[in-house]
Amino acid sequence: MSTFGRTAVVLDLDGTLVDSEPNYYEASRALLADFTGREYTWADNEQYVGISSHETLALWKREYGIPASVAELLADLDRRYLELARARTPVYPEMRKLVERLHDAGVPMAVASGSSRAAIGAILAGTGLDAQLTTFVSAEEVPRGKPAPDVFLAAAALLGVEPADCVVFEDAAPGAAAAHAAGMRCVAIPYVAAHADDPAFAGAELLFRGGQEEFTAQAALDVLAAGRGR
Structure with missing residues (x-):
């Protein structure tokens, strides 16, 4: 078993993986x-x-x-x-590092996004993230979007893992609420700094109040390896 045990990771796309x-x-x-x-x-x-x-x-x-x-x-x-x-969608450097490290460790990963399936596929391919992230689900494929848990539960089903073993990475309050509703842990990286105090982020296992400027792959990896709140 890897350092991360049974942990699986579900990543939001827009504002979390890429600055779209x-x-x-x-x-x-x-x-x-x-x-x-x-x-x-x-x-x-x-x-x-x-x-x-x-x-x-x-x-x-x-x-x-x-x-x-x-x-x-x-x-x-x-x-x-x-x-x-297609002209320009930058990947957050520390998020790319995180994805690469998790992929190398054999951690199951999926993208769960409110964007259309076509947009998700295009962005993953255009940024090269499709080399590590081959499983993804769009909110258009489930009955309800975030803050309902549907898209995250669908991602867990695609990965063949239990929701309780999943950690969600999210930049928005509705996504953090959806993770909680799905029974998943959450690492929160607010895209809008003013939203950091939203109650939806209060239950996050790790909250980077400064957003991507504060986020580091190593800090996230440490929490995933510990498997407990901080």
Whole structure:
């Protein structure tokens, strides 16, 4: 048995593994401008960090009376997003180091994201993370997005592991709440610093209040190896 025992790791993608939020912001801003003529600011965007694209678009459709279907809006958003993402989506260096170390140790890993399956696959391939992360699930494949636990439970099922043996890495409060609801441990790396005090992060096994600027692969590995709270 490895240093990490039965531990499996489930990773959020956007804002956790990769800094994709600027791309989602630009894609969302352009979509809303075209369909509604509304201005969309970065502060507006921060409200939707951690919420699936499907749920966000369903909300906008209702709130702004957009005539297109959610499926059509999702396809439109994905097209805009992928044009930007394929040009540049940086991987957080310490997260890449973490993934490589876990892969070398034989720790089962999966990506569970609110992005579409097409977007997840494109980002993993474009960043080279697909060499270590071959299992992934999108919120569009389960009945409910985060903060419901569905996508994390689906990831555990794909890996063939028990939820209690999983540690989730998350940047957003809805994801941390989803991990708790799934009965999984959580390492939290808030994308929005102001969200660090959100109650959803209170139960995290390890909370990097400073986000990715504070996160280190070694600190996360130490917690995974210890298998207990700090």
